[in-house]
Structures are given as C-alpha cells and as structure tokens.
Amino acid sequence: xxxxxxxxxxxxxxxxxxxxxxxxxxxxxxxxxxxxxxxxxxxxxxxxxxxxxxxxxxxxxxxxxxxxxxxxxxxxxxxxxxxxxxxxxxxxxxxxxxxxxxxxxxxxxxxxxxxxxxxxxxxxxxxxxxxxxxxxxxxxxxxxxxxxxxxxxxxxxxxxxxxxxxxxxxxxxxxxxxxxxxxxxxxxxxxxxxxxxxxxxxxxxxxxxxxxxxxxxxxxxxxxxxxxxxxxxxxxxxxxxxxxxxxxxxxxxxxxxxxxxxxxxxxxxxxxx
Amino acid sequence: xxxxxxxxxxxxxxxxxxxxxxxxxxxxxxxxxxxxxxxxxxxxxxxxxxxxxxxxxxxxxxxxxxxxxxxxxxxxxxxxxxxxxxxxxxxxxxxxxxxxxxxxxxxxxxxxxxxxxxxxxxxxxxxxxxxxxxxxxxxxxxxxxxxxxxxxxxxxxxxxxxxxxxxxxxxxxxxxxxxxxxxxxxxxxxxxxxxxxxxxxxxxxxxxxxxxxxxxxxxxxxxxxxxxxxxxxxxxxxxxxxxxxxxxxxxxxxxxxxxxxxxxxxxxxxxxx
DNA sequence: AGTCAAGTTTCGTTATACGGAACTTTTCAT
DNA sequence: ATGAAAAGTTCCGTATAACGAAACTTGACT
Numbered sequence: 001x002x003x004x005x006x007x008x009x010x011x012x013x014x015x016x017x018x019x020x021x022x023x024x025x026x027x028x029x030x031x032x033x034x035x036x037x038x039x040x041x042x043x044x045x046x047x048x049x050x051x052x053x054x055x056x057x058x059x060x061x062x063x064x065x066x067x068x069x070x071x072x073x074x075x076x077x078x079x080x081x082x083x084x085x086x087x088x089x090x091x092x093x094x095x096x097x098x099x100x101x102x103x104x105x106x107x108x109x110x111x112x113x114x115x116x117x118x119x120x121x122x123x124x125x126x127x128x129x130x131x132x133x134x135x136x137x138x139x140x141x142x143x144x145x146x147x148x149x150x151x152x153x154x155x156x157x158x159x160x161x162x163x164x165x166x167x168x169x170x171x172x173x174x175x176x177x178x179x180x181x182x183x184x185x186x187x188x189x190x191x192x193x194x195x196x197x198x199x200x201x202x203x204x205x206x207x208x209x210x211x212x213x214x215x216x217x218x219x220x221x222x223x224x225x226x227x228x229x230x231x232x233x234x235x236x237x238x239x240x241x242x243x244x245x246x247x248x249x250x251x252x253x254x255x256x257x258x259x260x261x262x263x264x265x266x267x268x269x270x271x272x273x
Numbered sequence: 274x275x276x277x278x279x280x281x282x283x284x285x286x287x288x289x290x291x292x293x294x295x296x297x298x299x300x301x302x303x304x305x306x307x308x309x310x311x312x313x314x315x316x317x318x319x320x321x322x323x324x325x326x327x328x329x330x331x332x333x334x335x336x337x338x339x340x341x342x343x344x345x346x347x348x349x350x351x352x353x354x355x356x357x358x359x360x361x362x363x364x365x366x367x368x369x370x371x372x373x374x375x376x377x378x379x380x381x382x383x384x385x386x387x388x389x390x391x392x393x394x395x396x397x398x399x400x401x402x403x404x405x406x407x408x409x410x411x412x413x414x415x416x417x418x419x420x421x422x423x424x425x426x427x428x429x430x431x432x433x434x435x436x437x438x439x440x441x442x443x444x445x446x447x448x449x450x451x452x453x454x455x456x457x458x459x460x461x462x463x464x465x466x467x468x469x470x471x472x473x474x475x476x477x478x479x480x481x482x483x484x485x486x487x488x489x490x491x492x493x494x495x496x497x498x499x500x501x502x503x504x505x506x507x508x509x510x511x512x513x514x515x516x517x518x519x520x521x522x523x524x525x526x527x528x529x530x531x532x533x534x535x536x537x538x539x540x541x542x543x544x545x546x
Numbered sequence: 547a548g549t550c551a552a553g554t555t556t557c558g559t560t561a562t563a564c565g566g567a568a569c570t571t572t573t574c575a576t
Numbered sequence: 577a578t579g580a581a582a583a584g585t586t587c588c589g590t591a592t593a594a595c596g597a598a599a600c601t602t603g604a605c606t
Contacts, residue, residue, distance in 0.1 A: 013333060014332070015329055015561095015562070015563090016289065016290060016561090016562070016563090016593080016594055016595090017289060017290045017293045017326075017329055017562095017563095018329055018332070018333045020290045020293075020294075021333060021335065021354075022333075024354065025350075025354055025357070028354055028357040028358040028361065029357055029361060030361060031361040031362070031363065031364045031365075032364060032365055033365060035552080035553090036552075036553065036554095037551085037552060037553080040552095045596095046595080046596050046597080047552090047553080047554090047596085048554080048555085048556095048595080048596055048597085049594080049595065049596065051553075051554070051555095052594075052595085052596095053290075055554095056288055056290055056291055059287070059291070060286060060291045060294060060295075062294065069553090070552075070553070073365065073366075074358065074362050076532055076533075077298075078358060079358065079359070079362060079532065080532070081294075081297065081298055081301055081355075081358075082354070082355040082356075082358035082359050083355075083359065083387060083496075083497035083498065084298070084301040084302055084497065085301040085347065085351060085352070085354075085355035086352070086355050086356065086359070086387060086388060086389045086390070086394075086497060087387075087388055087426075087495060087497035088301060088302055088303060088304040089304070089347055089352065089389075089390065090304050090430075090434050090437050090438050091304070091305070091306070091346060091437070092346075092347065092352065092390055093388075093389075093390035093391035093392075093438050094391060094437045094438050094440075094441055094442075096390050096391050097391040097438070097439075097441065097442040098441050098442050100442070101442040101443065101445075104445075114337070114339070114340050115340050116337070116338070121337075123337070123349075138349055139334070139349050139350075153340070224340040225339075225340065254441035254442070255441070257440075257441060258437055258441060259339075261305075261433070261437055262304075262305040262306050262346075262437070263305070263306055263339075263344060288592095288593070288594090289562075289563055289564090289592085289593070289594095290593095290594095308583080308584090309583075309584065309585095310582080310583060310584080313583095318565095319564080319565050319566080320565085320583090320584080320585090321564080321565055321566085321585080321586085321587095322563080322564065322565060324584075324585070324586095325563075325564085325565095342584090343572090343583075343584075
C-alpha cells in the first residue's frame, strides 16, 4: 500500500493568486506557529512551491518569521488587513442587525438574498430559536424559478432578460409543487409583480414555506436584494406569512436605505474625528 | 468634485500575488461599495488589469457583486478569513502576554475585542483567579451598543457610519441599564470620545461592570482593537475601575506598540504622516 | 565527523499576468 | 426615441512569473 497522506486541507484555485489566498486561509486557522514542513504535510503541495509562497508573504510583511528562521507567524500587515476588513464592513453589519431584528419580531429564520448569475445566493441568514428548522447556510445557492426571492428578481427583469436566464435549461422539478411549465411560471411572475411579494410554497423543499420581498431602493435603481422569511409549513401557513408581511416590508426598507447609502461613491471618507 | 488624479493609493508589489494583496488592502479600507472605475481612478492601474484581479477575487468568493453587476462588496469568504485571522492569533502572541500581565496587575478578567459586523467579537481573554466570575469565551459576540469596547468603536466612526450601523434596527434592551434611546446613546458616545474610555455598567449582563480603552495605533488611524477589564459589580465599582485605568491604558499602549513595532522591521514605515 | 531532516536555490518548462486596443453594454442628456 | 459618452468586458501578442524535480546548504543531534 501507499503512504498514508492525511492531507486534511487542499490548496485549490485556478490561478496562482487564488491558491495563495487559499494558503492564507489555512494559515488563518492556525493558532500556533508553523513551519514550511508542516504545511507540506498538511497540504501535500511541493515544498519549493510553498516555500516560494511563504517567501512572498513574508517579503510583503504578511507573515513574520521567528528568530529561529523556521517558524512562521502572522505578520502585522496581515493583522491590520484583517482588522480593517472587519472594521469597515458596516454594510454587512447593518444588514445583519436588521435581519436579527426581523427574526426577533416574527420568530422564524430569515435571510437576505441576491441574484448571482442564474441562481439566488444567500448572503446572510439568522436562524430562529425554534428547535425544528431547515438549515441553509449563507453562501449556498438556490435556483431562481423555485425560490421566493428568485421570482421577485425575475419579475423585475425585461421579458428578454428573463428568457435569456431561463430559456437555456428546462425548469427542474425539486418537488411536486415546483413550477416547471414556462407559461405557468410567467403567470406566477406576473402575479408576483402585481403583489410585490412572492411565495415559495414547497417548491424547492417539501415542507418549507417562504415569503419574500425586494429591498428596492426608492430611486428605482434596481439594487435588488431580497429578504425572506422561511419556516416549516406546520408553523407558517400562507395566511400567517401574510401577517408578517408588514414587518418584512419594514426590514426591506431598512436594508434598502443602508444599500443606497453605501452605494454613493465617495472618493474620500472623512478621516477627522 | 472633478476627477483630479489624486491617486491616494498605489498598488505595489514585486509579484502578481503581492499586488493582489495590496489591492485587498485598498478594498479593506472601504466601508461602501465600489466599482471598477473607482478603483482605476484611485490606484491609477490599467482597467483590464484591475478587472482581472476583481474577477479572481469574485470568482473565489472573496468579493461579491451587487445585483447591478457593477458594485462590489466584501464576500463571505473574505469576512471569514478576517475573523479567523484575528481569532486564532492569540495563543502565542505577545498580546496574550500583555493581557496576562494586566490580569495579574488588576486581579480581574480582561479581554481583547474587535468590531465584526454589528457586534463586538472577543478575540482573547484571560480569567481572574477569583472564584466568582463571568464566563465569556473568545469567539463569542456582544452587541455594540451595550459593551464598553463597542461604544469606543462607535465613537471613532463618522456619524454616517454610525447611523448606518445603528439606525435601522432598534436598540435591544438586555437589562434595565441598557441604553435603548438613540439620543441617549449618542450623548454617551460623545462622552466616551472625550474621555477616551468607556464603561459598560450592567448594560448587557446584570451585575457585570466593564471598562475599556482602544489600542490606538500611534499613526492615528482608526483602531479595531479594544482592551477591557470586567468583573462583578460587588468587586468592581466605577471608582475602582477608574483606578485601574492607568494600568489598562498601559496595556493598550503595549498592544499598540506590538503592532507598530514590527512595522519598523518593514522596509519603510514612514509613509507621510 | 557523520547522519538525517528541514530549509533553500537552480533552471528548463509551462502557465499566467500584462495592458493597449477594440468591442459591448449601460447611462444619460437631448 | 436617439445618439454620444462612460463604464464594463474581451482580445491577443508579449513579458513575466509560477512550477516543481533535483541538487544543494544548513543545522541539529549522535
């Protein structure tokens, strides 16, 4: 047999730079100093390659070597980068706060979504404290045609755009409720546009009901971020969901306000305090 | 408002990967969305080059585009990277030693914090040896508006940033002492800015008093590192806490020094003051 | 001194970055 | 609606950097 290569982590990426970022992630998880050899064993990459990468990171102050010249630790520049990344991410912070507030109000899991490519991307999510719940983590994706926010995004598009997005692949059925007929879907989308909100009534996952609205900024520019409540049908019926609509809309407006504020391209933020 | 070529920032580095990291630093400083064009103007780099870089960052989930496909924001992967970097940087760090030293001096539990999203993140913590104590572990989070370090972070933001972070969701009450009125909070924050330190007087947990200062880097930029003492009110009154202030400030300076110290090892610290 | 393991350098071979110019899409003024 | 300006995107020949097997150096321990 062969040697037992544990290789818990893999450095992946299509380009050298992406691989370097992946390496940074491996390093970020370490709470102790590490050596070149330890990384070789952990990632299975060739030693000269890792050596070169570490050299670059050290050369730019992202990493620092200990006095013995073989143990690496995180450098100041890297720490500062991390600090600034978090410090200046008020948009995410504010959105998250609104989402938490909404979850408190309605008592069910809520999420913020965006259209990314031809799929709906979960940007952020706050879980209910209820024991029974669907677990969908931020970063996961869902098809447009069977998600509440997806329908809203579709409803905003021109017919041409919509067909371009949906026209290629047939509408995949995930449950018996999934709308797989294009005409049916168009009809649903018309209704959605009228109402200003959309349901996903077990169209993606059996037992999951979802209601969503858009966080349209008032200027009309289509900053289409969606916000949704989702829960098991045993706790959330269509009727109950509609009762949550005002709270949902309020949250959507709050998020729209944040986004339009953050969209203003200021060239210089006031530094004086 | 004309497009003077200010070129405040330069993307420098000997290798493509280093230049990409430099770009990340530019991006880390932004608290609003940005466009390709804005980066072109800010850095003076060729458009296709920046386009390619952003493409790589977006493709690997480090950045995310808004639905309008021209505004970029920080992605989840980048946020996670930043959090892990800060969170796992403690055990062998010189900061931990400073914290231990402070605990020895004042005899109460102390911690190092950073702002992450709309919450304060505990980066590191050293417990007192006293039997009676609050147990809060590194990695846990606390709302900004009712924590000592949170108020300090808020105090250094621009009014616009602060409003964005606090304005859209009501201030949740955790105890009867929690400041839930925005005007009251603004007033408190003004005071905090004057004083340079902040209390949390049972505003998050009943019976818990806390005093904090920032580890300001000497260059005067914003800081995302706070340091705090916390203890049950039966052992730590406001008066007693103020007596600890010199020790606390000394520790903060020590931590700030660690950060800028290693900068001297860098090729060139002195960018213009 | 001798051995071994970790770190480092070399170098021919690929793969990627680079960025001017051309092209496409969106935006905005008329 | 219409067209011009601006932003985003793609092309592609050239320049540069990444790659990693192998050879070499360093240092720790015997």
